[in-house]
Amino acid sequence: MSTITRRNFVQAAAAGLALPALGRSALAAEPLKTGFIYLGPVGDFGWTWAHDKGRKAMLAALNGQVTADYVENVKEDASAIPILKDLAQQGHKLIFATSYGYMDQCVEVAKQFPDVKFEHCTGYKTADNLGTYNSRFHQGRAVEGTIAGMMSKSGVIGYLGSYKVPEVVLGVNSFTLSAQAVNPKITTKLVMIDSWFDPAKEAAAVETLANLGCDVVAQHTDSPAGLQVCEKRKVWCFGQGADMARFAPKTQLTAIEDIWGPYYISRAKAALDGTWKSDNAWWGFKEGTVVMGPYNKTLPADVAAAADKIIAGWKDGSYDVFTGEIKDQTGAVKVPKGEHMTDDKLATIDWYVQGVQS
Amino acid sequence: MLTFIIDALVTVVGVTTPILLAATGELVVEKSGVLNLGIEGMMLIGAVTGFAVALTYGDNMGALAPWLGVLCAALAGAASSMLFAVLVLTLGSNQVATGLALTIFGIGLSSLVGAGYVGAVIPPFDSLFPDSLAGDPLWRVVFGYSPLVYFALIMVFAVGWFLNRTRAGLILRAVGENDISAHSIGYPVIAIRYAAIAFGGALAGIGGSYFSMVITPMWAEQMTAGRGWIALALVVFAGWRAGRLLAGAYFFGILMTLELYAKASGFSFLPSQFWASMPYIMAVAVLAFMSARDVTGSEAPACLGRPFLPST
CATH class of the missing domain: 3.40.50.2300 (Response regulator)
Structure with missing residues (x-):
């Protein structure tokens, strides 16, 4: 797995264009290439950091079967289009766009690359090769x-x-x-x-x-x-x-x-075994994408118990706020x-x- | 009711101080005839420097670490302003374009330097008065602030006095009003502008450090969130006068705090976007009022933004 910055990204893209035949013949034996575009830096301790943790969880769970490159600090404007296209041209077959503002860019690029699967986080526009996903925060x-x-x-x-x-x-x-x-x-x-x-x-x-x-x-x-x-x-x-x-x-x-790992693992698996279909995923406690952090040590036992009961209720479907x-x-x-x-x-x-x- | 007002006042002072610091520095820069649009970038460089120094030396230097942090923030702000100064003063580049470049540079550099500090925390640089005064529900309106708050107030008065009551201030204003004349009677126009820009950079750096060391003692990319631009507008809003700068800064601070109180108290008859745009609407209204009657005495320097090239 390699880290992509904008500069070596362009170099890699150029190298990829220079050796198309080699790239294609090697593809069959290679693992599934996945790509991620991030809104912020991976060190933001927030939204992007959580998505990158999910990417790493996917790599760990599907060790050897997938690769996962990412591009960080991608603006939510037209500049996302060439980045998505480059990822697709480099042979990434499953691409995750992790912010709402990439929606129309995903729609456009997905049209041009019908054999590449796109997943857009928190949006609502879909296509045969473009699905959406979100968490029930x-x-x-x-x-x-x-x-x-x-x-x-x-x-x-x-x-x-x-x-x-x-x-x-x-x-x-x-x-x-x-x-x-x-x-x-x-x-x-x-x-x-x-x-x-x-x-x-x-x-x-x-x-x-x-x-x-x-x-x-x-x-x-x-x-x-x-x-x-x-x-x-x-x-x-x-x-x-x-x-x-x-x-x-x-x-x-x-x-x-925010835990995205389970979702990324399931979608990469689906892409690997050919069962991937565009859908509208909205996961929560049950699927493991929403998780509560550790309780404060001073939290009274009855409060912690009440909180646990709500979590259990969401998981088994007996609770709906x-x-x-x-x-x-x-x-x-x-x-x-x-x-x-x-x-x-x-x-x-x-x-x-x-x-x-x- | 009194403590309620005092609580609100403390919030007002918190949101006003960094803007006031940066605007005071920019006032001096503009009075010397230079327009520096790089305030936001210099604030960010100051913010990340102050935080990094206070964090790094926090264990060894204890209570002195934040002071060293603020000093380094000032130095870093001044150093970054020198990049701008060399370009516009020595090389005669366009001030608007160079200032914008400084802002973009400051955003990028602070993000790069700060990447390793995301997630770290330091103790806030709070009031130095004993807790019986700083923590008192009434007296905290006077004693409950970071030393930087008092420093900002002193600087406004000092700058006002310097510009209007001292010979050096008169020379600085002369340079801003008519650089050719000042030059022809022997004043070092370029050197004076270098000094003014360095001063502006230092105050912008300290203003930035107020974000990373007082309001939220942590580092986050672009944490100043556009305050540099408000400081810039404030100088115009104040008609290039120190007294009005102080009043204008607190006017902005009060409007912003009112917005938060209005929302939290359930004034939902007005949409929240209206409250958020209030300070800007008021700024436009005041500017329109001021230009409608020209007697208000705006003191815009005549040479503002013009390169000084005496050989041409």
């Missing part, structure tokens, strides 16, 4: 909400969000509903900062939430800034995307960890009693549940 939010509802003394909990997009809205609603299930008086104060990454603003927002009486804060932004403020202000908090205990050793209660009756902020019934929300409705949700203050 809101399942983890229900674990956090349960813990928050039991740990909060003030009954006011905070949520630091980025943009009002379905993925974030699902997290807010799941967090609030599950907290209300253990303490009906819970309200969630929500601050959207209109950015995925702005450490100073994230810190100021969490400070504001603490000032307004929130004693537990969850976040859906990319930097650990909020956790550092929580540690200072002695406010309970949760890691986002990975265990962030180093940023809040005393007050991080647990974390949602989006079970009616659910009202929106205006008090209108959105989900009638006893009914569940379909995946289509979840994926396009744009309203907050009752008890969310935004």
